[in-house]
Amino acid sequence: MFHKYILVCILLFAFIIRVYGINWDQNQHLHPDERFLTMVVGAQKIPPSLSVYLDTAHSKLNPNNIGFSFYVYGMFPLVLIKYLVVFLRLDDYNNITLVGRAISALFDCGIIFFIYALTLQFEKHLQFDFRIKYVAAFLYSVMVLPIQQAHFFTVDTFVTFFMLGTTYFALRYYYDRKLWNLIVCGIFLGLGVASKINAIYVIPIVLAFLLPQNKKELLRAENLFHYILKVLFFTFVSYIFLRFFDPYLFQSNNFFIPTINPLFLKNILELQALSNPTVWFPPGVQWITKTKILFPLINLAVFGVGIVTFILAIFGAKDLLNKHRKFEVWLLGLWVLGIFVYLSMQFTMTMRYYYILYPFLAISAGYFLTTLVIPNLFRNLIITLVLLWPLSFMAIYTRPHSRVTASEWMYQNIPNGAVLAQEHWDDSLPVPLPNQNKTYNTVQMGVFGQDTPEKWIEINKTLATADYIIFTSNRGYGSIGSVPERFPVMSKFYTDLFAEKLQFKKIKEFTSYPTLPSCYMLHVACFMFDDQWSEEAFTVYDHPRVTIFKKL
Structure with missing residues (x-):
């Protein structure tokens, strides 16, 4: 009976530590990305009609039309915050930031829910121990990078939430083949891309989970045709929601013309050009001497996850791949490794780019900690060591900036x-x-x-x-x-x-x-x-x- 309340307790605990010290900079707006997004939301005007909202050239929700010609994020988080602060009558410089941080914390708690739900699917289909879903959710709740990002009004918590949700509903479709799971999966991907373009990283997972469980069936022409239809249907659903929640990604308001906004493409290319060791761009100087793979790995293990949790995750991944030789387990394992290597070979290897990997590390660490055969005294010692880093980090929110x-x-x-x-x-x-x-x-x-x-x-x-x-x-x-x-x-x-x-x-x-x-x-x-x-x-x-x- 008590089990029903464990997740609620974890979510409540996670939300409390994510909003604790929410005004960590005492209304001084000391995060430049937050400052930028706050200025955009403050300048936005709610359109008088749906047709104006969808009009890239005239909508006052479009940053390009209100003095912000360089904008590379998705629109969903900003539109959500704009409507919310107007409804709450908090549409001012300080409150926009604080509301944005609170919603960011909520979305990060949503990530915890999907960790629980994803692990529950493995419990049903791969006979995971029932405790793993709770341990994984808890371990993520105390990871430092998610705690820190939840204190920021940026788009990263939003896109990570939708990417993990996309993965969850794709996995559900893989198991039960129910159409509604595919529809919701498409909705989540559309909202993910509408938050930040890098949500497309989860597309390979979706395409793989649309495959039949017996892969040999795909060799038949009829099954291949059905697979293509499912991919097209999924793409259509994603496109509809992307068009509606980030209409300014596109050049026109015509749903049948999916031409990308040239200004957005220009901005993305400009941003990519700055991520180059030959360019004298101040934020890029720090990356010139950083070692590929090793530097982001150390930052992820020491600062983002915590050394103890990271060690648990590594051993958990080894055990998972050995004990559960299933397509879905290996797919997710290889995807996590592939995304890490890909990001670690780029010029800019900032920690938040790896945000989507944290839920999977939590599941892996939760698996190992739960299945590890040791006396409870040692297990409690491990949990204590896990908690030392996040609780130490929380100290920065107990004092003035x-x-x-x-x-x-x-x-x-x-x-x-x-x-x-x-x-x-x-x-x-x-x-x-x-x-x-x-x-x-x-x-x-x-x-x-x-x-x-x-x-x-x-x-x-x-x-x-x-x-x-x-x-x-x-x-x-x-x-x-x-x-x-x-x-x-x-x-x-x-x-x-x-x-x-x-x-x-x-x-x-x-x-x-x-x-x-x-x-x-x-x-x-x-x-x-x-x-x-x-x-x-x-x-x-x-x-x-x-x-x-x-x-x-």
């Missing part, structure tokens, strides 16, 4: 009118705070430009007038310092500055590291995990290191 704390200190300790030198590709400090009337003169240092004499003439002018240097994250020195051959002078500048060989001295540093739960619960100083060596995006949004130098 490091940039806010740094700003408070600056207002109290830096004199009015001081000149602050700051990097041009990062947020400047101090952020505006209530009851603070001091003003400062901020001058930008173009640190990511090529190390030309002209660049250094400008930087030296800036340093000559600056009273303080403010680094609001490791974005500049962390990236540039990794490629001294490309930035020889800039790299040496950072090295000398931190070694206090220049005319500036480090006077203050603000961090918000993951901390052991007992420490932040008791408000005592103890072990903190310095995670600044992770991928840049893991730290620079919600817990960056802020460093302040003062001219001697």
